[in-house]
Amino acid sequence: MTFIRKLLVLTITLIVGFWLGTSGILNGTTVGNWMNTIVSYLPSSGDFDRLDLSFDQTPFINNSFTLPYSSSNDEELEAPSVSSDQADDIDVDLIENTIIRLVNELRDEQGVGTLTSNDMLRSAATIRAIETEELFSHTRPDGSDAFAVFDEEGIHYPYRVAGENLGMATHYLxxxxxxxxxxxxxxxxxxxxxxxxxxxxxxxxxxxxYDGEYLYATQLFGTQQ
Structure with a gap:
């Protein structure tokens, strides 16, 4: 019981002390200066707002997915043009080219050879990026796996091995x-x-x-047969 009374007294003392320190009543006194020092170390509401914002801005990255696959269809097709509804609000080419450049710089550093940009993979990746707004997963909204995108009309990529990376983040930079x-x-x-x-x-x-708030990005990797 004595411990509880001491705890209550301490809590009340801190509350009153905090009020006195923030109200300015004790300004110029030794106690006031001491309280102001303590208050200065406490986070403001603006600090908490920025903390929340930093969590919103952290990119959410889904698991990678790699799959070997063979196809007997060797028909050559021109890659279809696929665009996002909000494409006018961002520089799609800049974002895509920057990601490819960074990947190739990384691969060059690791001595594994750079990748060539492929229009069919780009078209398929754009479809997948749009789909991830509805379902952020390597499973497509219709329940099929990610590489079923190569069965879409106009998409043809007969691959020996393929992989997918998904990412999304609040667009704030x-x-x-x-x-x-x-x-x-x-x-x-x-x-x-x-x-x-x-x-x-x-x-x-x-x-x-880009849906007006979040930026979705898909990487599709592959090696043709």
Whole structure:
């Protein structure tokens, strides 16, 4: 019981002391200066707002997905043009090219050879980026796996091996900085990093989708038969 009384007295003392320190009543006194020093170390509401914002801005990176596959269809098709509804609000080419550049710089550092940009992979990656707004997963909204995207009309990529990386983040930086942010998220994730430096990948396509708040990015890697 004595402990509880002491705890209550301490709590009341701190509350009263905090009020006196913030009200300015004791300004100029030794006690007032001491209280002001304590108050200065306490976080303000603005600090908490910035803390919340930093969590919102952290990119969410989904698990990488790699799959070997063979196809007997050797028909050559021109890659279809696929665009995001909010594409006018961002520089899609800048974001995609920045991500590809960063991937190739990383691969060059690791001595595994750079990747060639492939239009079919880019078109498929754009479809996947749009789909991840609805379902952020390597399973597509219709329940099929990620690489079923190669069965879409106009998409043809007969691959020996393929991989997918997904990423999303609140759009709050410049387009180039957003590309770097998502790329760095992939680098920090073991599975995504392994996809980006996998030696047997030869080609890459990057797709981007922006819904007005979040930026979605998809990397598709592949090696054709």
């Amino acid at each position: 410049s387009d180039e900085e957003m590309a770097e942010l998502i790329f760095n998220g992939w680098v920090e994730s073991e599975g995504h990093y392994e996809n980006m430096i996998r030696p047997d990948f030869e080609e890459i396509g990057v797709g981007v989708h």
